[in-house]
Amino acid sequence: MDTNVIIALICLAVVLVVAGLWWFVASKRKHSAEQSAVTAEVAAAHSEVPAGQSQEAQAEASLGQSVETPESSASRMTRLRAKLAKSPNPFGKALFAILSKDQLSESDWEEVEDTLLRADVGAEASEQLVSELRSDARVTGEKDPQAVRTMLREKLIALVETGQDRSLAASRPGSAKPSVVIMVGVNGTGKTTTAGKLARFFVADGKKVVMGAADTFRAAAADQLETWGSKVGVPVIRSDHEGADPASVAFEASERAKESQADLLIVDTAGRLQNKANLMDELGKIRRVIEKNLPVDEVLLVLDATTGQNGMIQAKVFAEAIGITGIVLTKLDGSAKGGIVVSVQRELGVPVKLVGLGEGPDDLAPFNPQSFVDGILGDE
Ligand SMILES: Nc1nc2c(ncn2[C@@H]2O[C@H](COP(=O)(O)OP(=O)(O)O)[C@@H](O)[C@H]2O)c(=O)[nH]1
Ligand SMILES: [Mg+2]
16 A cells, blocks of 8 residues: 555544544533533522522512512501401491490480490390499589490490400411411302412511411312412412312321421311311311321311391301310401301400401401400591
8 A cells, every 4th residue: 555545544534533532522511611600590599589589489489470569567567557447347336436425215215235246246145234223323424425425435445255265276476387277168158369468478487388278178178278378479279170189188288388397288178068077077187197207286267247146046056066265256347247247256265366347358357355346436
């Protein structure tokens, strides 16, 4: 073979080897550059989310949805107190108008009792209050309206105040973590809405909340709860098919709350059960499965104030089916029957802990007897 050909072949081989080496090194460099770009992107995505937010909130934020900040407790209380004073709950005002008359006739006293009954105070409590008022010298003798008003205020507060603890277990110092609240009550009373409002309430206080959609009758019920949760970055554990076992959703929610070290788990339930045995069976099962993971320290019965005594009969069935620790009285904003606070506490033996005062997301307030009575008595 010609020496020139050999030299040309050697040169070609050298060029090929050098080109191959160059290609290998370049592709390696490109790969590592891509990787570091991805790492930088991930880091940037994380740094955009403020510290202290939940994983779900981060996921939400990265999806471009903003997480709302619920109203603070102080602002909520001022706003809702004013709202209660303006609510169509005139029985305090009506009583005051009658009692400030110069001479109280027998028919005036009948009117006092009627007013109380119409406001759903209940027969026993109404009778008791009338007899106390009749024997009070400040009503029968004194005619200074201010004195009558003060006396009426005291009597009404005494009627509403039971001396029981109205705080939620989750708000007490040293409460279990996660604390568990189960919402129960008849369909349409406001369970899901109250669960959503309650979640916001705790989120506003910087607490980590998880919700469980154990109303599995309709997918829409879980969607409704999810809508509430997603606005404030609260994860909602749900089933993806209608008619799933509510207890298994509740169990999963309790596992999630425990794993994620949440402060509070709120479990929404269905209210449409054919009979008491059925109801006891289902609510009992929900409670038992949660208790495999966490103690249940609050069962809130949700009662619609506008349904009056009828609603209370149904509420009693729930109270018997699962021990309740407190009552949420909803739709007090649209009810002239504020006296139901008195009768429900008497009938069920547990305190009203929260009141719903509207459809707004933060229209839920802790129940306070003084503010309530001031509200129904109206401004001077
Ligand atoms: N005005 C008013 N409406 C309320 C209140 N609470 C709930 N609602 C309304 O009552 C309806 C039924 O509520 P929902 O939570 O779905 O009841 P659930 O079937 O018990 O879960 C909804 O339209 C709510 O907006 C309240 O405090 N005031
Ligand atoms: Mg519901």
